[in-house]
Amino acid sequence: MRLNSLRMALHAFATEAAWQLAADAHDGDELAFEVVEEGRRDTPLYCYRPLTGAFIRDHAAVLSRLPAYLPATQALITAGRLDAWLEAQGIHAGPGRERVDASLHCFLSRMFGDATDFVFSQERFDAAFAELESVLGDNMPQTVVVAVLHGIEIESEVLDLGDGLSIERGETCSDAPDEARWARGDGGSQTLAVLRWDPAADDTAPLAYAHVQLRRMVLGLRLYDAATVALAPLAWIRAGNAPWQPLALGTPGAGHGLLVVTPGHEDELRAFLNLVARRTPRHGEIAWALRRFELAGERPVAAEALTDLLLALRALLEPEGPASGELPGRLAALCAEAQQRTQLTERIAHIVSLERAIISGRPVDPHFELLVRELAGHLRALLRDVLCGHLDADLPRIADAIVGRRLPEPFEEQSVEHAPPTIRAARRDAVEEDVFF
Numbered sequence: 048m049r050l051n052s053l054r055m056a057l058h059a060f061a062t063e064a065a066w067q068l069a070a071d072a073h074d075g076d077e078l079a080f081e082v083v084e085e086g087r088r089d090t091p092l093y094c095y096r097p098l099t100g101a102f103i104r105d106h107a108a109v110l111s112r113l114p115a116y117l118p119a120t121q122a123l124i125t126a127g128r129l130d131a132w133l134e135a136q137g138i139h140a141g142p143g144r145e146r147v148d149a150s151l152h153c154f155l156s157r158m159f160g161d162a163t164d165f166v167f168s169q170e171r172f173d174a175a176f177a178e179l180e181s182v183l184g185d186n187m188p189q190t191v192v193v194a195v196l197h198g199i200e201i202e203s204e205v206l207d208l209g210d211g212l213s214i215e216r217g218e219t220c221s222d223a224p225d226e227a228r229w230a231r232g233d234g235g236s237q238t239l240a241v242l243r244w245d246p247a248a249d250d251t252a253p254l255a256y257a258h259v260q261l262r263r264m265v266l267g268l269r270l271y272d273a274a275t276v277a278l279a280p281l282a283w284i285r286a287g288n289a290p291w292q293p294l295a296l297g298t299p300g301a302g303h304g305l306l307v308v309t310p311g312h313e314d315e316l317r318a319f320l321n322l323v324a325r326r327t328p329r330h331g332e333i334a335w336a337l338r339r340f341e342l343a344g345e346r347p348v349a350a351e352a353l354t355d356l357l358l359a360l361r362a363l364l365e366p367e368g369p370a371s372g373e374l375p376g377r378l379a380a381l382c383a384e385a386q387q388r389t390q391l392t393e394r395i396a397h398i399v400s401l402e403r404a405i406i407s408g409r410p411v412d413p414h415f416e417l418l419v420r421e422l423a424g425h426l427r428a429l430l431r432d433v434l435c436g437h438l439d440a441d442l443p444r445i446a447d448a449i450v451g452r453r454l455p456e457p458f459e460e461q462s463v464e465h466a467p468p469t470i471r472a473a474r475r476d477a478v479e480e481d482v483f484f
Contacts, residue, residue, distance in 0.1 A: 051243050052211040053183070054176055056122035057154060059115040064155055065167035067109060068102070072165060103155050107148060118209060120147045131182050154179060183245075192242040192257040192294065193223040194282035196265075198274050199238050199306045206313055208320055211244045212260060214308075224283050224291040240264060240278070254294065257284065261296070263327075266341050267320040270431050273424060274304030275344050319435075326434045332362045333433060333440055340426055349419040350405045356422050357402060363429060363442050374399065377446035381438075382425045388450075398422055 158175040217228035217236030339359035375395035
């Protein structure tokens with residue numbers, strides 16, 4: 048299966064483009080023709096040839112507004128070698144978006160060829176994609192990595208996440224070893240994360256690439272839902288038709304809860320993962336907190352996860368340092384309704400105190416695991432809303448504004464009732480857990 052993600056993205060775009068171009072032609076945008084001379088010079092024959100490429104270029108603006116346009120451009124950029132594709136078609140284009148748009152328009156022109164209408168044809172699409180694949184593929188064997196996912200089920204056979212990454216049901220995934228497809232203790236099929244990509248000729252770190260892509264996916268899934276999705280410690284990798292080889296992923300942790308993705312929620316999940324991937328910073332407090340949140344999900348026991356969660360929250364909410372004691376009040380300001388703020392402040396202070404008890408080996412609260420899970424839910428809600436743009440990254444300033452301290456201009460009228468839904472939902476989830484001490 049070559050350039051699988053690019054094929055799916057171009058298929059969706061070509062289908063939408065066919066409908067759009069056909070509608071424009073039906074509404075009065077005429078397809079121009081040119082007269083060409085064929086046959087012998089002494090007895091020439093004249094025929095009309097449709098200027099399909101010019102018609103497509105003239106409608107570039109409306110094509111760029113189609114829903115499948117952005118996924119198609121991203122897939123082309125990921126595939127690379129666009130200059131080689133355009134050069135093979137005799138087209139010269141500038142850098143950046145101009146080159147990507149030229150590649151898309153060229154693909155549509157090759158697909159519709161000399162047709163006088165814009166009816167999608169699978170045969171024409173396959174022929175155009177075969178031309179593209181022969182240039183972009185560069186005869187490099189596709190690399191496939193398959194990993195078992197715990198804590199998630201999908202109702203569709205395949206959930207495509209883009210960039211060659213998909214979540215698939217084991218019983219219908221033919222591109223996976225049997226050890227991965229049927230790895231459950233009861234003999235049932237597993238949910239699989241499948242990563243496919245066509246490495247460049249100088250790609251010397253395919254294992255590192257697989258680790259990064261799978262790790263980002265799991266982090267996004269954990270931010271999306273309270274269920275703790277986890278990778279099995281062993282995956283499988285192969286290039287081309289070579290035998291499957293084991294690939295160690297370390298100790299990614301154990302799944303908790305179950306995320307069920309229905310067909311109606313697939314677009315929402317896909318959009319959320321793409322948004323998080325684009326907005327995740329490389330440095331700073333948010334990046335640090337995300338890494339601590341990720342590590343907490345990998346800890347085998349709650350006692351080990353608590354320190355990671357507190358480190359993350361201190362980075363986000365307590366720049367003055369732990370001695371200031373600001374963490375409980377600020378977290379409560381962001382995650383609780385006004386009438387419940389005092390109770391949550393006291394509970395968070397109690398959770399913070401448990402870290403010292405764990406270090407010294409003293410007995411801890413019998414509800415300890417539920418308390419840690421509640422703390423993780425609040426951290427998850429904060430990170431979600433910052434990455435989605437619902438909250439500014441300066442969380443201490445927002446929290447202090449809510450409770451009336453050091454009120455900055457933009458937040459004078461704010462209260463927790465105006466907090467994003469996920470912040471309020473985190474508090475409701477905690478209440479539903481009946482976590483009290």
